[in-house]
Amino acid sequence: MVTDRRPGPGGPAPDGADARDARDAPAARPYRDVSLWLDQVADDGDRLEPRPGLDRATDADVVVVGGGLTGLWTAYYLTAADPTLDVLVVEQEVVGFGASGRNGGWCSALFPTSAAGLARRHGTPAALAMRAAMRATLDEVERVVAVEDLRCDLVRGGTVTLARTTPQLARARAEAAEAERWGDRLDLLGAEDARRRLAGRGTLGGTWTPDCLRVQPARLVRGLARVVERRGARVAERTRAVEVAPGRVVVEHAGRRADVRARWVVRATEAWTARLPGTRRAVAPVYSLMVATEPLPEDVWEGIGLAEAETFSDHRHLVVYGQRTADGRLAFGGRGAPYHWGSAIRPGSDREPTVFAALERTLRDLLPQLGAARVTHRWGGPLGIARDWHASVGADPRGLAWAGGYVGDGVATTNLAGRTLADLVTGRDTALTRLPWVGHRSRPWEPEPLRWLGINAGLRAAALADVEERLTDRPSAVARVMAPLTGH
Known part of the structure; x- marks a missing residue:
């Protein structure tokens, strides 16, 4: 299944150059054509029309960059932890456009680094804690799907x-x-x-x-977006982040740029992290x-x-x-x-x-x-691969948090990331914030x-x-x- 694709006749672009990629974004392509899963949600009656974009300066308590499962689980648990928080999610296309609406529909306890690999890096107790947390995440996803009536074909078939x-x-x-x-x-x-x-x-x-749930991922992520909006979070679509920094995001919508200021910025961009200034070699798409x-x-x-x-x-x-x-x-x-x-x-x-x-x-x-x-x-x-195949979640006290590098094992891991990010952002010391992937830093990919x-x-x-x-x-x-x- 490997094909030999070399740079085109015009030669390779410089390392990290993606201006042309941004212009090639599928603005006019019907979103239902992106995957079977989005095609099915369109058949459900979801017209996949973008929510209003953000083209003027605004403030928030937390701005989440990325309207996939990582970003929306984070918004979900933040609004549960503190309903007074003003949470804004910005998404460059529509909710579920990325891996969250295209994946294989495995909500599994898999983690990209093996338990033995975690033990070598962090010690046996930490590896055991990580494995237990991944298994418990499946129970948590089942609980939320039931409580919120998210009709996403969830079945624990293993x-x-x-x-x-x-x-x-x-x-x-x-x-x-x-x-x-x-x-x-x-x-x-x-x-x-x-x-x-x-x-x-x-x-x-x-x-x-038994530790895997079959799921229709686009139904899950689209339903979750509606839940967080009912809880008071804002979701802006067709709003691309062009700069992400502690406490500040510069976004672009319909050719206009605007500043978003927040106490916390959460980067939940997975493979698209490689398009952001300063993180172009953090993951490989x-x-x-x-x-x-x-x-x-x-x-x-x-x-x-x-x-x-x-x-x-x-x-x-x-x-x-x-x-x-x-x-x-x-x-x-x-x-x-x-x-x-x-x-x-x-x-x-x-x-x-x-x-x-x-x-x-x-x-x-x-x-x-x-x-x-x-x-x-x-x-x-695309899926995001860190240089050491080690997913991570963390928060810089200056006001920038992140999660990603799931290597395709992200449907359940995004839920664990969302709960962990909510604890980190609200300043709680919990069992989740002590897991070995918290604060892990992978070295950058080679040029x-x-x-x-x-x-x-x-x-x-x-x-x-x-x-x-x-x-x-x-x-x-x-x-x-x-x-x-x-x-x-």
Whole structure:
């Protein structure tokens, strides 16, 4: 699923240059075309019309930059902690335009740094606390969804991860044994039990964990925005932050710039952090793409499985992920799209035909029961990767807080981030503010061309590792070399 994309004939842009990217923003493109999920919320009756933008100076107690799940969970918990707070959320497009409206719909207890990696960096007690916090986050998301009546197709089906080669089966066994050490439940499945959950071609076994919720992410984030507005928070859309600093944000709407002053600024911009002055190398925007089939008939589902709405993957190195949607589709995605020179984020990068074709081949190889089922939706978008694969949340006492670097494991982690940011901003010392990711600082990514070369080499290495294992039926030597570079 890796394609070799080099800088265009005009040559690469200077490192961090993104003026052209900003002009390429999809102002005229219908937002429902961004993903299956936003297409579905449009069918729900949400017209996806932007809320009024902000084109004049204003003050707030807290201004949150980014109208995705991180920003909106932060606003939600801030207004719960202190209903008198004036909270303003500014979003460059519309709520859910970024990863929060495009992801695979796994609200899981996964964290991008492994528990063993956390223990090496922060100590075993801290790693245990982080794992417990991630598991508890799923309960909290379920609670809020129920209390606020957020109709987002939330089901706790867990995750089934198939092993389809001997090396994958060895990894499944090792991960199941390791999970117990950290308080995680990860059941090792024999071939029959694994196929009962998901009848993937060539299944030798697998694992299953209860710690994942299937969700329609755009319904979640759009519903959450309506809740925070009812609580008194302001949400301004089509309002792009062009400068973010402690206590101050400069925004632009309809060609006009304005200052927003606040006691606290919360940067919740994930992959788009790479577009902001001063943080261009804080995260690398790396694309993940998805496809979705038409709704499948029940007899096809009987042959596939996923009867409990499990999310699914397999134990390959180049990540793939999927879910059975509430309307009976298979939504399936994977890494492998190229990183673009200079951390560029452009609409055209959401759609890589060669990657879509590879995803569809992978899905049909995994589940030949699909037969001639049509793929009706194709989409993608960038996720944020910190240099050490370590998500972080924190607050500078001068008035700037942040969260991000989720490496695609963000749907649940954003909730934990929102609760933690609310505690940090309101000055509370809690168990959340003592978790090991609080205050963590990842070193910046290398300048170009090293960044472009390194990230794309890593993507190629993951794909090569899978080919190596299929050919040799032995654990990949390439993967062994790469593991320390990804927080594992």
